[in-house]
Amino acid sequence: xxxxxxxxxxxxxxxxxxxxxxxxxxxxxxxxxxxxxxxxxxxxxxxxxxxxxxxxxxxxxxxxxxxxxxxxxxxxxxxxxxxxxxxxxxxxxxxxxxxxxxxxxxxxxxxxxxxxxxxxxxxxxxxxxxxxxxxxxxxxxxxxxxxxxxxxxxxxxxxxxxxxxxxxxxxxxxxxxxxxxxxxxxxxxxxxxxxxxxxxxxxxxxxxxxxxxxxxxxxxxxxxxxxxxxxxxxxxxxxxxxxxxxxxxxxxxxxxxxxxxxxxxxxxxxxxxxxxxxxxxxxxxxxxxxxxxxxxxxxxxxxxxxxxxxxxxxxxxxxxxxxxxxxxxxxxxxxxxxxxxxxxxxxxxxxxxxxxxxxxxxxxxxxxxxxxxxxxxxxxxxxxxxxxxxxxxxxxxxxxxxxxxxxxxxxxxxxxxxxxxxxxxxxxxxxxxxxxxxxxxxxxxxxxxxxxxxxxxxxxxxxxxxxxxxxxxxxxxxxxxxxxxxxxxxxxxxxxxxxxxxxxxxxxxxxxxxxxxxxxxxxxxxxxxxxxxxxxxxxxxxxxxxxxxxxxxxxxxxxxxxxxxxxxxxxxxxxxxxxxxxxxxxxxxxxxxxxxxxxxxxxxxxxxxxxxxxxxxxxxxxxxxxxxxxxxxxxxxxxxxxxxxxxxxxxxxxxxxxxxxxxxxxxxxxxxxxxxxxxxxxxxxxxxxxxxxxxxxxxxxxxxxxxxxxxxxxxxxxxxxxxxxxxxxxxxxxxxxxxxxxxxxxxxxxxxxxxxxxxxxxxxxxxxxxxxxxxxxxxxxxxxxxxxxxxxxxxxxxxxx
Numbered sequence: 045x046x047x048x049x050x051x052x053x054x055x056x057x058x059x060x061x062x063x064x065x066x067x068x069x070x071x072x073x074x075x076x077x078x079x080x081x082x083x084x085x086x087x088x089x090x091x092x093x094x095x096x097x098x099x100x101x102x103x104x105x106x107x108x109x110x111x112x113x114x115x116x117x118x119x120x121x122x123x124x125x126x127x128x129x130x131x132x133x134x135x136x137x138x139x140x141x142x143x144x145x146x147x148x149x150x151x152x153x154x155x156x157x158x159x160x161x162x163x164x165x166x167x168x169x170x171x172x173x174x175x176x177x178x179x180x181x182x183x184x185x186x187x188x189x190x191x192x193x194x195x196x197x198x199x200x201x202x203x204x205x206x207x208x209x210x211x212x213x214x215x216x217x218x219x220x221x222x223x224x225x226x227x228x229x230x231x232x233x234x235x236x237x238x239x240x241x242x243x244x245x246x247x248x249x250x251x252x253x254x255x256x257x258x259x260x261x262x263x264x265x266x267x268x269x270x271x272x273x274x275x276x277x278x279x280x281x282x283x284x285x286x287x288x289x290x291x292x293x294x295x296x297x298x299x300x301x302x303x304x305x306x307x308x309x310x311x312x313x314x315x316x317x318x319x320x321x322x323x324x325x326x327x328x329x330x331x332x333x334x335x336x337x338x339x340x341x342x343x344x345x346x347x348x349x350x351x352x353x354x355x356x357x358x359x360x361x362x363x364x365x366x367x368x369x370x371x372x373x374x375x376x377x378x379x380x381x382x383x384x385x386x387x388x389x390x391x392x393x394x395x396x397x398x399x400x401x402x403x404x405x406x407x408x409x410x411x412x413x414x415x416x417x418x419x420x421x422x423x424x425x426x427x428x429x430x431x432x433x434x435x436x437x438x439x440x441x442x443x444x445x446x447x448x449x450x451x452x453x454x455x456x457x458x459x460x461x462x463x464x465x466x467x468x469x470x471x472x473x474x475x476x477x478x479x480x481x482x483x484x485x486x487x488x489x490x491x492x493x494x495x496x497x498x499x500x501x502x503x504x505x506x507x508x509x510x511x512x513x514x515x516x517x518x519x520x521x522x523x524x525x526x527x528x529x530x531x532x533x534x535x536x537x538x539x540x541x542x543x544x545x546x547x548x549x550x551x552x553x554x555x556x557x558x559x560x561x562x563x564x565x566x567x568x569x570x571x572x573x574x575x576x577x578x579x580x581x582x583x584x585x586x587x588x589x590x591x592x593x594x595x596x597x598x599x600x601x602x603x604x605x606x607x608x609x610x611x612x613x614x615x616x617x618x619x620x621x622x623x624x625x626x627x628x629x630x631x632x633x634x635x636x637x638x639x640x641x642x643x644x645x646x647x648x649x650x651x652x653x654x655x656x657x658x659x660x661x662x663x664x665x666x667x668x669x670x671x672x673x674x675x676x677x678x679x680x681x682x683x684x685x686x687x688x689x690x691x692x693x694x695x696x697x698x699x700x701x702x703x704x705x706x707x708x709x710x711x712x713x714x715x716x717x718x719x720x721x722x723x724x725x726x727x728x729x730x731x732x733x734x735x736x737x738x739x740x741x742x743x744x745x746x747x748x749x750x751x752x753x754x755x756x757x758x759x760x761x762x763x764x765x766x767x768x769x770x771x772x773x774x775x776x777x778x779x780x781x782x783x784x785x786x787x788x789x790x791x792x793x794x795x796x797x798x799x800x801x802x803x804x805x806x807x808x809x810x811x812x813x814x815x816x817x818x819x820x821x822x823x824x825x826x827x828x829x830x831x832x833x834x835x836x837x838x839x840x841x842x843x844x845x
Contacts, residue, residue, distance in 0.1 A: 103189060104119045104154070104189065104191045104192070105192050106160065107193075107194050108159075108161055108193045108198070110156065110159055115146075115155040116155065117153070117155055118145065118154040118155060118191060119153075119154050120152050120154065121134050121136075121152030121154065121172050121174070122152055123183065123184050125174065125183040125184065130150060130177070132176065132183060133149045133150070133174065133177050134147055134151075134152040134172065134173075134174055135147070135172070135173050135174075135175065136170055137170065137171045138169055138171045138188075139165075139170060140170070143157065143158075145168070162194070162196075163198075163231070166193050166232075167191075167192055168191040168192075169188065169189075169190055170188070171186050171187065172187055172188075173185070173186040194235070196231075197237075197291070197292065199231045199238075199284075200229070200293060201229045201282040201293065202227060202228060202282075203295075204225075204228070206296060206297070207298075208298040208299070209299050210222050210261070210300050210301075211300065211301040211303050212263060212300060212302060213302070213303050213304075214268055214269055214270040214271075214304060214305055214307070215267050215268065215269065215305055215402075216263050218264060218265065218266050219262050219263065220263045221262055222260075222261045222262060222298075222300055223300075224258065225243070225259040225282075225296060225298065227241050227259070227294060227296075228241075229292075231284065237284065237285045237286045237288070237291075238284055238285065240286045241284055242256050242257070242282070242283050243256050243258075243259045244256060244280070244287070245278065245279070246279040247278060247279035248279065248298075249264065250265060251278075252264050252276065252278050252300065254280055256287070259280070259282070261278060261300075268302060269302075270302040270303070270304050271340075274302050275299065275300075275301055275302075276302075277298070277299055277300075278297070278298040278299075279295055279296070279297055279298075280296055280297075281294070282295070282296075304341045304342060305401075305402070306340055306395060306398055306402065307399065307402045308338060308344075309395065309405070309406060309408040309409060310345075310394065310395060311336055311337050311338070311410050312334070312337075312393065312410050312412040313335075313336075316412065316413045316415065317332065317334050317413070317414045318415050319332035319416050320416070321417070321419065322418075323379040323381040323418050323421055324379075324421050324423055327378065328374055328375065329375045330373070331360065331373040331374065331375060331416060332372075332373050332416075333365075333371065334371045334391060334393075335369065335370045336369075336410055338369075338395070344397060345395075346366075346369065346395065347364070347369055347393050347395050347396060348396050349362045349363070349371030349391055349393050350391070350394075351389050351392075352390040352391065352411060353390045354388050354389035355388055356387030356416060358376065359376055359377050359379065359387060360376050360389060361373075371393065380418075380454065381419065382420075382456055385417065386418070387415070387418070388414070388415050389413070389414040389415075390411055390412075390413055390414075391411065391412050391413075391414050392409050392410070393409060393410050393411075393412070394408060394410075420455075420456075423454045423524065424524040424525055424526040425452060425454075425461050425505070425506060425524065425525065425526050426452055426453075426454050427451045427504065428449075428451070428452075429528070431529045431531065432447065432502075433530075433531050433533065434447035434530060434531070434532045435532075435533045436486075436532060436534060437534075437535045438490045438491055438534045438535060439537045442488060443485055443486065444485060445484065445485045446475075446532070447484045448482050449482040449484070449504075449528060450482055451482070453506055459507055460507040461482075462479050462506075462507050463478065463480070463482045463503070463504055463505075464479065464502070464503045465477050465500055465501070466501040466502075466503055466527070468501075469499065469500045469501045472488070473487055474490070475532070482504075484502075484530070484532075490534050492536050492537070492572070493570045495534065496533070497534070499529060499530070499531055499532070500529075500530050500532065501528070501529055502527065502529075503525055504526050504528070505524070506523055506524045506525070536572045538571050538573065538628065538631060538633075539634070540570040540634060541569075541626070541635055542567040542568065542579050542627070542628050543569075544565060544567055544626075545567055545568040548563060548640060548641075550562060550640055550642045550643070551643045551656060552643070552644055553644075553645060553646070553647035553653070554613060555647060555649075556610075556612060558607055558609060558610055560606065560607045561606055562593075562606070563605040564598075564604050565581075565603050565605065565640065566602045567579050567601065567638075569628060569634075571630065571634075573630045577601060577628065578601065578628060579601045579626060579628055579629075580597060580626070580627055580628075580629070581595055581597045581603035581624055581626055582595065582625045582627075583595055583623070583624070583625065584624070584625045584637055591608060591609065592608055592609060592612075593608055593620070593622050595622075603624065605622065612644045613644065614645070614646070618644050618656075619641060620642040621639055621641060622639065622642055623638070623640075624637065624638050624639070624640060626638055820834065820837035
C-alpha cells in the first residue's frame with residue numbers, strides 16, 4: 045500500500061500545471077510528501093502571470109480503501125491574494141464536501157475524512173472559492189475541480205450462478221461443448237489486471253475441461269457411457285490478476301448429466317419361455333408375458349415384439365405393452381387339445397427408434413423361443429352352426445318336424461348329447477324337440493299374422509357315462525352344456541280374405557248425374573304375399589248388374605263407385621246396399637263380400653251434402669244448439685218413462701208363498717206332522733174352522749204380495765150348524781172366483797180331510813207299495829185345476845223317473 049501511495053503522489057505532482065513559488069529545495073526539505081499547492085503567479089521568463097484570477101487547478105487523485113491512522117491528504121488550495129494575514133477564508137462545496145472531504149479554511153488544505161470505495165463512486169466533483177473575511181466578498185471567482193479515486197484489487201471474481209446444470213449426450217466426442225460459465229470482477233478493468241479473470245477446473249477431470257478465457261466447459265474423454273455413469277459434478281475457478289499469484293478467486297459448481305442415446309440393443313434374459321393354456325380359453329386371452337432388457341431409457345428403450353416363425357403363427361399373436369415394454373402372447377384362434385397339444389414360436393424384440401450412428405454396433409433386436417402347451421379340459425357340446433334359421437309354412441300340421449339341430453362332444457370321451465328347449469324362450473309351448481336327435485316339431489298351430497317370428501333357445505347337454513351306468517361310476521354332477529339360438533320364420537299362406545280397409549259412410553246426392561264418382565274404396569289383407577297384394581273388385585254373382593250403381597276396378601287395389609241413373613229420391617229409397625265381391629290373386633284365392641251402405645242425401649249445386657234421413661250423417665257444420673237441446677229433452681223424457689214403467693212393474697210383482705230354486709208350482713210343502721185327526725182336540729183347535737169370525741178381518745193373503753190395502757169382502761156367515769166339508773167347498777169356490785188369487789194351481793191345506801174321497805189318497809208315500817203301473821188318467825177329468833197333476837202322474841215312466 046505504501047508503494048501505491050508514493051506512486052500516486054508522483055503522478056499527482058507530475059500532473060500539476062502550476063506550482064507555488066516555494067523553492068524546490070525548500071519543498072524537498074519539508075516532510076510533507078502529500079502536500080499539493082497550486083499558485084498562479086509567475087514572471088514572463090519563468091513565471092505564469094494570472095490575468096483573471098490568482099489560482100487554478102484541474103484534478104486530484106486519491107487511493108481507495110485507505111487504511112492509515114491519519115486522514116488522507118488530498119491537496120491544497122492557494123491564491124496570490126492570500127497575504128498570509130488570515131484575511132482570506134477558503135470554502136469547499138460539491139460531492140462529499142464537509143462529510144467525505146474537509147478543508148482548512150485558513151490554509152486551504154483538503155483531507156479525506158473517510159475511507160473511500162471506488163466501486164461505490166469513482167469520481168467526485170467539487171467547487172472552491174476564497175472570500176474576504178472582512179467584506180465577505182469573493183476575491184476569486186468560484187472554480188470547479190475533480191477528485192478521482194484510484195482502484196486497488198479488493199474484489200474477487202463472482203459467477204453469475206452459484207450452481208449450473210447442464211447435459212451432454214453420451215458417447216459424445218472430445219471437445220463437445222457442454223455449457224459456458226461466466227464470472228465478473230467489480231474492480232476497474234482499465235487499471236491494471238485487477239479485473240482480468242482466468243478460468244480453471246478444480247474438479248471434474250479427466251472427463252471435462254474448461255477454456256481459461258471464455259469459460260466454456262467441454263468433454264475431455266471420448267465415448268462416455270450413461271449406463272456406466274450418468275451424473276458428474278464439475279467445480280470451476282475464476283481468478284483475477286490474470287491468474288497470477290496474489291489474485292483473488294471465486295468458484296462455482298456445474299452438475300452435468302449424460303443424456304441417453306440408443307446405443308444398446310434389446311436382449312432377452314433367457315432364450316426359452318414355457319407357458320400353458322387351457323383349450324377352452326376365449327379368443328384374445330393372455331397366455332403369458334415376455335420381456336427383453338434394454339439399458340437405454342425413454343424412447344430409446346421402446347421395443348416391438350413380433351412372431352418371426354413357428355408352428356403356432358396362426359394360433360397365437362403377440363402384442364406390445366407400451367407401458368411395461370412387455371410382449372403379451374394372446375390366443376388368436378380356438379385351441380383344441382385333441383388336434384394339437386404343443387406349439388413352438390420364435391418371438392423377436394426390436395427397437396422402434398434405432399440411431400443410425402450406432403448401427404455398426406450390430407442388429408438392434410433379439411430372439412427368444414416360446415413353447416405353449418395346450419391343456420385338456422371337459423368342453424361343452426359344440427353345435428354345427430352359430431345359429432339356425434328355420435322357415436316353415438303357417439299351415440303346417442301339429443306334430444310336424446320343421447327342422448333339426450346337431451351338436452357333438454369335442455372331447456375324446458365323445459359323450460352323448462341331450463337336447464332341450466329353454467322354456468323361457470317358448471312360454472306358450474308351441475315347439476318341442478326330440479331329446480336324442482335334435483328334431484324340432486310343432487305342438488300347436490302356427491299363425492303368421494299373430495307371430496311372424498319365433499326365437500327359441502336350444503340347450504345341448506352332455507350325457508356322461510355315469511348317467512348311463514350310475515352303478516358303475518361315482519356320481520359327478522358337473523354337466524357341460526351349450527346354447528344356440530334358433531330363429532323360426534313363419535311363411536305366409538293365403539288364408540285370409542281381403543276386406544274393406546275401413547268403414548265407409550257413403551252418400552249419393554238426390555241430384556246426382558249418371559257416371560258421377562261418389563266413393564273410392566280400398567281394401568286390406570292380413571296376408572303378406574311375396575309378390576305383393578293385388579285385389580280385384582266385381583259385383584256379386586247374385587246381382588251381376590246393379591241398376592243404381594257401377595263398380596269400377598281402378599287396377600290399383602282400389603275401386604270407384606259410380607252412379608248409374610239420373611237422380612235419386614229419399615222418399616222412395618233412402619238407403620242402398622251395394623255388395624262388392626273382393627278377391628286376391630294369391631293361391632289359394634281368397635275372397636269376401638263387402639257391403640257398402642249408400643245413403644241418399646240432399647245436396648247443393650256443388651254436391652255438398654246438406655241433410656240426410658239418418659242421424660249418423662249430418663251437415664259438416666253440425667246440429668244447431670236448439671236441435672241439440674230438443675234431442676236431449678226427448679232422451680231425458682224417455683228415460684223418465686222407462687224408470688216409471690219399471691217401478692210400476694215391480695210393485696205389481698207378487699211374492700210367491702214358497703220360494704225355491706225350482707218352480708213353486710211343482711212343490712209340495714211337507715211339515716212332517718200328521719196329527720191325530722179330528723178326534724185329536726189337543727193337537728188342533730177345530731173350532732177355528734167352525735168359527736170363521738175368529739180370524740182377523742184385516743189379515744191379508746200370505747201367498748200374494750198385496751198391491752194396496754183393500755177392504756176384505758164380507759161373506760154370509762156359514763158357521764152356524766154347517767158341515768165342515770160344505771164350508772171347505774164354499775171356500776174353494778170363493779178362491780176360484782177371486783180375481784186376486786194366483787194365476788196358477790196351488791194347494792191350500794186346511795188340516796181337515798173330511799169324508800172319504802172317491803179318488804183315494806194322492807200322497808206319494810203309498811207309491812212304494814202301490815202298483816208301479818197305476819193309471820192316473822182320471823186326473824185329466826177333474827178339470828183345469830188338476831191339469832198339472834195329470835201331467836206329472838199321467839206321463840211315461842221315463843218322465844216319472
